[in-house]
Amino acid sequence: MSSKKTIAIIGNPNSGKTTLFNRLTGSNQHVGNWPGVTVDRKTGHICHDGVGIDIVDLPGIYSLSPYTQEEIIAREFVLSDELDGILNIVDAANIERNLYLTLQLIALGLPMVVALGFMDDVRAQGIEIDCDVLSERLGVPVVPISAKKGENMHNLLDGLAHHMRAPDKQPPYLHGVGAAIRRAAEQLQPLPLRQCSLPFYAAKLLEGDSAMWAQMDRLQMPEHMRVEINSIAAGMQSHANLTDKEMVLADALYDYIEEVVRAAYQRPKVHKETLTERIDKIVLHRVWALPIFAFFMFLMFWCTFGPIGSLLGDGMEYLIQSIISPAIRNGLTAAHTQDWLIGLICDGAIGGVGGVLSFLPQIVILFFFLSVLEDTGYLARVAFIMDTLLRRIGLSGKSFVPMLMGFGCTTPAVMAARTMENDADRRMTIMLTPFMSCGAKLPVYALVAGALFGAHQGLVVISLYVLGILMGILAGFLLKKTIFKEVSSGFVLELPTYRLPSFKGTVLNMWQKAKDFITRAGTLIFLMSVVIWLLQNFTPSLDVAQNAGESILGVIGTFIAPVFKPLGFGQWQESVALLTGLVAKEAVVSTMSVLYGAGGDSAMLSGLLGTVFTPLAGYSFLVFTLLYMPCMSAFATIKREMGGWRWAFGAAAFQTVLAYLAAMVVYQVGSLFL
Amino acid sequence: MKTLNNLKPGQSGVVESITAEGALKRHFLDMGITKGVVVTMERIAPFGDPVAVRLRGYSLSLRRAEAKKIVLEEHA
Structure with a gap:
């Protein structure tokens, strides 16, 4: 059978x-x-x-x-x-x-x-x-x-x-609680509820669970039943000499548990210190906790974004750009496909998707570490160590890892926020992570700061990182005062027993994350890449654009350029560069290079930028680059993790408005002094 | 009024009542912080907050502001 x-x-x-x-x-x-x-x-x-x-x-x-x-x-x-x-x-x-x-x-x-x-x-x-x-x-x-x-x-x-069998009896709770549950369950019998679960409904109603009472309203519980259950609850509390119904119930359950454990458990006479207690004595030591923590974070960061991660990422990019893409191009050419279609497929779609897929190795490495951190039980300790610092900006200790990852790449960082169980904290972390300057913005800083600030460029770049953190803190305050006003459920967190993660579980977890990411790259990002390529290569009358200036993107750039006038950079080239930065932040550099006609000559581009930007306008441009909405890979991830376009566009608008205001303040206030 | 927040590392106390409300009270109860349970202060985080306590055979971390809402028996 x-x-x-x-x-x-x-x-x-x-x-x-x-x-x-x-x-x-x-x-x-x-x-x-x-x-x-x-x-x-x-x-x-x-x-x-x-x-x-x-x-x-x-x-x-x-x-x-x-x-x-x-x-x-x-x-x-x-x-x-x-x-x-x-x-x-x-x-x-x-x-x-x-x-x-x-x-x-x-x-x-x-x-x-x-x-x-x-x-x-x-x-x-x-x-x-x-x-x-x-x-x-x-x-x-x-x-x-x-x-x-x-x-x-x-x-x-x-x-x-x-x-499997249904419980033969409900436990005989003391202080009249068991009897109260039984009597209340009997009362509930006429309601259209699953009969075997009536003790559960009864217990929740007795302890005053508001969600359960609301459900009873929807079921149109008769008034006499409501009165009867309330009077049963009132009788129950006087027995236990406690005034709070919730506490009476919890007390009765735990009393019963203690009795069961006494009967079924035999503990050794002397309490042996567990391995977890011994590890915590070192790992959570008041002095050593921070250096040990810093070491683990460094290790994770270094493996993900350092030589190993970049090598694998570059390998992935090489595979796509230099092997797969040319192969497809040759195939299409041999099949006499039209030039624009080849461009669309190879430069637009494969280029865009490939750019995002080159993050895949880093994401897999990062999730290996996150999965190990979480499964061993150390992640809860990270939260324990960092909570005080992060609470000041309305976050919790668990936000630390995603925020740190944000300096590498926003996409995996946003995914890392999944480890947070409180929804408001998680959403806030996702919205603030993009303020941590990601690795792809560094080439933009290097180019502009190198062209305009000469010997002081290092200082300029550091100031941008600090500004990102400060803006994150400010944004945190703003969000806490507006959208996320709800009282946080606090920081009551179990510090679990340390355990060795299982190999199988870790591999499964990495595979699921990778699959997730590839699926997204193949759908949403594919579409966005195609759209941006079309905008870049066609004029508004749908002819093939001879130069970037007359493409739809160029026209849009010219149209929105005046918007950036108050920030000090009003040419259409910068506007277009910022638009293509939505594909990937490092594209800001390559776009400017093309639009200013420098080809791949970075020295020439550097010289040209010196004539286009004043140092103040250049800094304002960098501030905007630092803070405006993240690239589409991150944007798509935010959409997925926040569970809707409304949140994703809200976050993007919030970031872009803040970027605009900050850059304007820099330029306008700076102009008064310079 | 003596609260969990007053304990120094290594000291223990017996829970008398909870002054928290709503989700926090529920969370305390679910985590086994009920009347009569023995709670031992284990350690304090490097920045002075939160704290870690041990009860019912496991470790729990909570902020000082939250620990203040757990009242202990005076004489313990």
Whole structure:
């Protein structure tokens, strides 16, 4: 007999959930997004003993509260009719807090299995666990496993396929809480809710969960039912000698957990200091923490943007520009394709997509480091170390890594912001990251500063980097006062047990990120490249442009040039250069080179710039280049990570307006003195 | 009123109540900060804030402003 079911895998963050998911489903995974949000929705399919099982990997959560995006997703999913059962992974080394989620899942009344993970860690600490006692107290099957070593996976699969069962009872919570939940659940019976999950609904209503009460309004809960549940809640609080209903419930759950753990756990007489405690003594030492942290950051930065990353990036570029592109060009020429079409395909599409793909090696390296940082548990420590500094501008410690990456390349930096769980913090980090001057802007600084500031060019370049950081801080204040006013959920962050990342998980993660990036390069960026190439090569009457000045882009440049007059640079060439800078920032240099007729001669271009720009206008131009909207690769990434065009255009407009104002202030105020 | 913020590294206390509201209170409860639980101050971040505490067998980091909202028993 064959059948098919859908099971959700649910557990705390750092409970080994992802490792178990990878272990169970292998590479047989599909990654998408949950509707409306950028949280990954991973689904895997397995077949065991003729039973087909779809496993949905829910985000790591501590509770089914309705506060974070992850919790809301998980709660909606477990209350939906999509699922037939729950696989709850529990970290055996951190069992008290992990079981808190388990008890909430038990209240759902769905068939479930508890996988007790990290058994090897627990044994190493000399702790013994009686899984039969645990299973008997919780009323659901408990299977001890070690996902990393693959221990007991067969039993777990058997459990999923054949032995899942709904909890035989709801735990007998003390202080009248258990009875209150039972009575409230009875009250709810007439409502169109899943009957087995009534204890969950009841518990949430009793603790005054506003989202749940709102749902009851939508179901038009009768007034007498509302009154009855409120009176049950009132009765419950007087028993426990606590005034707050939420606390009464949490208290009862944790009391029960402590009792279960006392019965099923045997701890050694002497507490052995764990490896994590020993590592933290060094890594979070008040003096050594910062140098150690700086070393890791340097290592990551150096590998990504230093020799290794650039070498691979250049190799990729060589492969595309010098091998693939000429091959296609020759093929098209041999097939007597029209010149403009060859140009469109080779220079426009392949050029644009290739330029973006040359970032791929760096992105893969960066995500290797980020994935290791996160999986080992060090990323939480980074947040712990840097939080105070970043909080001043309204960010949190977790923003540090993306911001630092921003000095290399905005695209991966924006993707790195995914590691942040608070949505407002994440969005703000994404909007501020482009202010960190990316590597591609350096050639522009070098050209203009070299042409206009001679011996002081180094100082000018440094001042631009500092200005970027200062503008980021200012923008942070502005955003905090306007769009992101909501109270942050704070900085309550688990410092998880250090663990060796699994090779398989790291490779899978890198592959998924790379696939993501390639897909985007092949679609959105392909389109944008084609459009920009067309604008650059055709006149408004759709003839082939003889020179850049009469192309649509040139006409647009001439049209918008007056806009830049107050900033000190009003020629159409600069406007066009800034427009092509949207493809890639370093294109500002090549465009100016073409438009001023310098060919590839940098000395000549440098001399020409000296006659076109005053030093003040040149500096104003650099300030604008530093701050205006990022290149289209970054823009497309921002669109994806922010989950909509509205956010992406909003961010771009915000950055460009700020760039305009800053450059204008520089030029106008500077003019008063010079 | 003695709060979690008053503990020095190595000192422990017993949680008496929580004065936080809304999402923060919920988060505290979900992380196991309930009445009667023993919390030990582990360390302070290099810049003086946040702090790391140990409870229920794991480490939790929180800002000082948040630690102030966790009231400890006086005599402990």
